[in-house]
Amino acid sequence: MSTFQPHQPLHFTAGLTLLQRVAAWLGWVAASGLLLWRQRAQAPGTPRLAAAAPLLAANLIVPLLFGGDEVVTCFIVAIFTSMIANLKVLGWVLNRGCLRRPLTPAQFLAVYALPIIPAEEQAAEREAAASQAKARRKGRTHETYSAGIHFWRFVRKLVLLAGVVWVLATYRLPPIPQLLVQTLSMYLVLSISCDGLAALVSTALRLPISPHFDSPYGCTSVADFWNRSCVYNPIMEGRLVHRPGEPGPAFSRARRMVAVLASFLVSGLVHEGLYWYYTGRFTPHLLWLWHFVLWGLIIVGENVGRRALRDAGIVVPLWAATALTLTLLHAMVGLFWFPPLNQAGIMQLGTANLYSGWQGAKAAALRAWGA
Template sequence: MEFDFYVKAIMRGDSEFYGVVNVWASVFTSLTYCYVLQRLTGPGPVRLASVLFLLLPLRLSSVHIGGSTAFFIAWLANFKLLMFALGKGPLTKPDSFLNFIAIACLPIKIRQNPHPGEVDHEKPQNCSRRSVLNFRIKLMLLGVLLLLHNYSDRLPWLLIWFLYCFHIYLCLEIILAVVAMVVRAALGIELEPQFNEPYMSTSLQDFWGRRWNLMVTSILRPTVYEPVLSLCSRVVSRKYAPLPAVLGTFVVSAIMHELMFYYLGRVRPTGEITGFFLLHGICLMVEIGVKKRLKLKRGLPIPLSGLLTVGFMMITAFWLFLPPLLRCRADVRAFEEYAALGQFVKDAMKLNLFSKFV
């Protein structure tokens, strides 16, 4: 009885299920090839598996699994492999096969050991408790958003779009946190956080550099920002060389986001996503330039700067970021996936399939 239930569940989404198995088996095989080669050869193009990782997400169509897989391998893993081929980056440090595979294909970064004089034996425990509580609260908030979706026809469109932005943030943070928890439990390694409460940002520099999706920041800094900074330092003064480096980083981020949206919807890019990131890149350049020019050590009062920053993020997201996402029906498909998962859990509970895990 139980076996038949699982077989039927798999067959209902057989295409996506077998696609996931096929994609991740290919990723594992490719990264095994890279790990073996690092023992036999030095840095060079033979270490790359980038072309394969750009094609694999096309085999998936779901918003959550397909979108997450595309982000993990087509973006993060490709950039890590690029650094690996140059003899740089996190993949040159792992001392075990499992660590190499996990770091290569998952959005994680191993926390560096603090200096002996900075070790605090109470702080890790307190941070861990706060992290667990924080995760539970955000999981509950996501549940509330799913319930509110049932009343979307009665809510003003502005509120719905605001909830969509919050939904995107919660989904990203929860997915990345779950991956980090699994890796931490399986490999026993301490990891850097992926987000740092972006809704508390007080400037664009604070949002993009220190709070939002820190995994992407840690990848783009050595692969794009630092090389462009080094190149521009030869042309302009060191003081202002970070400005074109910032814009170059946002250009690459725009290209990768266009690719991620193509994986999600399989629709031709309209340029709105590129416009969103170019606008933010230019505004961030202006912000940094003004701070350097006026030698500002303090900005506006935190409540006001926070309100302006979050407000700017929301307005530009409504204008440029959300429309292409909604045109590919990502919202509708995402809630259909939630409904399918909920139905699966209900069917399983009726058959008492979860009783043996309790």
Template sequence: MEMEMEGEVKKLVVVWATVVASLLGSHQMSRLMAPGVKRLCAFLPILCLFFYLPLILTSVHFTGTTSFFITWLSTFKLILFAFDKGPLYSSDPPLPISRFILTATLPIKIKTKTKTKTKSSSSSSHKPPNTIIIINYSLKFFLFLLLLKLYGHPLHPLLKMALFCLHIYVVLDLGLALVAYAVRTILGFDLEPHFNEPYLATSLQDFWGNRWNLMVKAILHPTVYIPVRSLSGRFLPKNLAPFPAVVASFVVSGLMHELIFYYIGRLKPTWEVTWFFVIHGVLSGAEVVVKKAMGGRFRVPGVVSGAVTLSLVMGSSFWLFFPPFLRADTEVRSCKEFVAFMELVLRGRFVAPNHVSCPYF
């Protein structure tokens, strides 16, 4: 039992050591090759390796984190870096190797000095004080504990789904904020936020573009949106050109989510998750086009549009997003892994997640 969990931890160490070694190699190759297709071809073995590595792992937390951080974000960052673009590229001065690896492996976006200078007045006026930030995350942590308690009671399936929507947001927000805090504390970097209170969104464009998982938006914008927008602008009128670019970004996001769900559950893809993002891509793209056509002449009250937006996101999540996620017993497996982790922290011994019970499901 102990060897099973200990073996998983050892595999995680090997996987991430391989990632770091691969990034060291890509950093060295960039010094020897000019940006362009040739450098991208040199990166291809590393990119393929990044797609393979999550298959070595079986833990929900280890697999999910590695596939999101490495298979998705790191891969896209390296593709941009092949053409001297994206967060890994800096011409004056070039990124030091430590910062290069941190930026490549973690979902962080380091604020540049020029950015903080040009926006110092506006950012200082809108940035909440540290006390408010602490209170905000403290409330979210207690909300997380409350959700765990609620799962132990009989709940209507729809209510449980609604709570699970909240659960996903709280876990992601707390987890990514913890990563950002650790990097900021140890290295002193000022980082961009990952979420911007998505429950305050007033439209789908606002939800996906300005509030939800901003790291994903930041990586999809230069890798998918801008190239497709440039191409569609040659064939479509100016007001329609953003539509295929928005849809393409959501399609890519859907395919990457589908891949991550496969890594976690190892179940045959049903493409429900992809369709979830396709639908939201079409609706978001249509919203962009309609807003451009209306020119701000008609506005729906924020209370109404916000309620419709959240209802649409949650309703479509119940229909398409969560079923494949729950089909792999992800919530039960992750809970057991958490219990096993607490056993290691409190008692200093490895216990296989399959040999503990989850008190909440």
């Protein structure tokens, strides 16, 4: 697959330095979060949508402030604000998700702006989903951690990420080790920010936070790996706006299949948007869209296969299930996820950004120590 030079024609800096643009982004996030909190008494549905529409639109524009060599910053802003924050706001519009909980202004702002989910809300969402299923799913390995454990996870992964970045920046690895290390680096980058922010919010705001990643390297099925969706519940309930106490449709395997496939279709479209923010184009051959669509089909097939094995009295050992799941995961990201990133030079530039940032932090620490 040939490489290309990413170019986002809508990127603009407004004549500001990177630091000034980051400050502007943070200021907007704080202001928009507090404005949304003041609208919390609005009725779900159209009234909330009218109040949130300008905010949703502005959140889609903010990542365009970043581009060029600012690949890590661009993706952080796009993921935090255009993707996660907007999905939470849409959940609030539909009377779903974590922003509908009774939160203090500071808690509301933190949950809106950061990639965190309050632990109690996660449990409530699972209970709502389980009411549509014949049997309750197995719970998460850990619903929440103490602030100390969140912080320890953050430090441990930060040290591991430093080693991974050093390996990627220093060595040219064969394809399979490269795939394994790149996959680990992606997990660490996403997980580190969530763990660190969870520790901060848990301590400062007394709000228990559910871990963003729940032992992904120990999952025993594809369904275990993909366990969150903002599309699944509305389809299973047969309505967009959640109305507590109103009866929903009877359980249907066909409805559940549609809900699963729709969830992954939406996820694929959202991630194509993330790629567009930095490159100015969608992934070649819409590989990221197909990545998620195929995961939906795989989960449907997995459910059928597991049911057939169960009916036949065949029990797959946990170690074998984990090995098969992780093999499939790495095969999928190797075929669909990393080629667009490598083609645009995003992994290389991201590694360089992290490596230079790490070197700068180390130099600053040494200067401070010497002083």
